[in-house]
Amino acid sequence: MRFLGRDNDAIIIYYLSPYPVYLKSILTICLKRFEERSIAINEYHAVQANQWEYLATLFKKDITNYVERDKYLLANRSLHLKFKFMVSNDIKVDRTNVPEAQLSNDFENLLNNGLFSDVTIKSAEGNEYKVHKAVLASRSVVLKAHFEHNTTECYTNVVESPLESEVLREVLKFIYSDKAPRVDEFPEKLLAAADFYQLSRLKSLCEEALHKKLTVENAIEILQLADLYSAKTLKQLTLEFIKDGHAELITKTEGWAKVKSVDLIKVIYEYVMAND
Missing domain, CATH: 1.25.40.420 (Serine Threonine Protein Phosphatase 5, Tetratricopeptide repeat)
Incomplete structure (x- = not known):
C-alpha cells in the first residue's frame, strides 16, 4: 500500500496488486475499542497488475474534528485504520457499453439472403436452399465429404438431402447460427438429422428436449x-x-x-x- 501525505491536509491511500484480480475493498476507521466505522467501500471491479489503484482520501478536518476534539484519533493520538480486501481470480469486465455479439446473426442472414452462395442443397421434397461450401464443410464432416475428391457434388454444386424441408431448414439454421429455436417442436426428427450429419451439439440439444418430454x-x-x-x-x-x-x-x-x-x-x- 502507499500513503501520500502525512502532515498536510489530506492522506491519499492507494493499493497495488502484483496480479490481475477482481476485488472489493473496504476501509474502516477504528474509533474506540470495539467501535469501528466504514469510511470507504469500493465494490467488485477489475484491478490490473502492478498499477496503483485509488482507495480513499482522508481529510485532516475529518480526522481531527474541532467540535468533537480529535474525533478519529485514539487515546495515544494514533490513527487506526483497517483494510479488508475480498479477491477473486475471476476478472469480470464491464461490457455495458459494448454491443452484443452479432456473429451468429450475421451468418444466419448469410443463409437467409444467399449472398455469395456457391452450392445448392435440396430437401426431400425438392425445395432448394442457397448455401456455402465453406460453412457446411466446417460444421459437418458428412457435408464436407460431399465436396472432397471427385464426388458428383463437386461438379454439380448440388447436394441432395434426405431431410424434409422443415427439418432441413432448421438444420441449416443451426449450422449457420449454432441455434435451434424449434428444437422443442420436433426433437425426434432433429435428433435423426443431427445423427445423420454428425452435429454433436444439435444432437445434445435434442436429447435435452426429449428428456424434458x-x-x-x-x-x-x-x-x-x-x-x-x-x-x-x-x-x-x-x-x-x-x-x-x-x-x-x-x-x-x-x-x-x-x-x-x-x-x-x-x-x-x-x-x-x-x-x-
Whole structure:
C-alpha cells in the first residue's frame, strides 16, 4: 500500500496488486475499542497488475474534528485504520457499453439472403436452399465429404438431402447460427438429422428436449430413439427414469406392447434388475 501525505491536509491511500484480480475493498476507521466505522467501500471491479489503484482520501478536518476534539484519533493520538480486501481470480469486465455479439446473426442472414452462395442443397421434397461450401464443410464432416475428391457434388454444386424441408431448414439454421429455436417442436426428427450429419451439439440439444418430454407413456419410444441414434445420454436418463419406480407402469403402456427388439427388452431388464 502507499500513503501520500502525512502532515498536510489530506492522506491519499492507494493499493497495488502484483496480479490481475477482481476485488472489493473496504476501509474502516477504528474509533474506540470495539467501535469501528466504514469510511470507504469500493465494490467488485477489475484491478490490473502492478498499477496503483485509488482507495480513499482522508481529510485532516475529518480526522481531527474541532467540535468533537480529535474525533478519529485514539487515546495515544494514533490513527487506526483497517483494510479488508475480498479477491477473486475471476476478472469480470464491464461490457455495458459494448454491443452484443452479432456473429451468429450475421451468418444466419448469410443463409437467409444467399449472398455469395456457391452450392445448392435440396430437401426431400425438392425445395432448394442457397448455401456455402465453406460453412457446411466446417460444421459437418458428412457435408464436407460431399465436396472432397471427385464426388458428383463437386461438379454439380448440388447436394441432395434426405431431410424434409422443415427439418432441413432448421438444420441449416443451426449450422449457420449454432441455434435451434424449434428444437422443442420436433426433437425426434432433429435428433435423426443431427445423427445423420454428425452435429454433436444439435444432437445434445435434442436429447435435452426429449428428456424434458419424458413420461411413462412415451418412455419406450424415447428409449428406442436413443438406442437407434446412439444418443447415449438420453438412453441413460431414460433407463434411470424407468428404473426409478416406473417399470411396472411402463409395461402396461402401448409402447411396451409394440416393442419388437429382444435386445432392447434385455437392456431394460438388466438395468432395472441391476443392484436391486
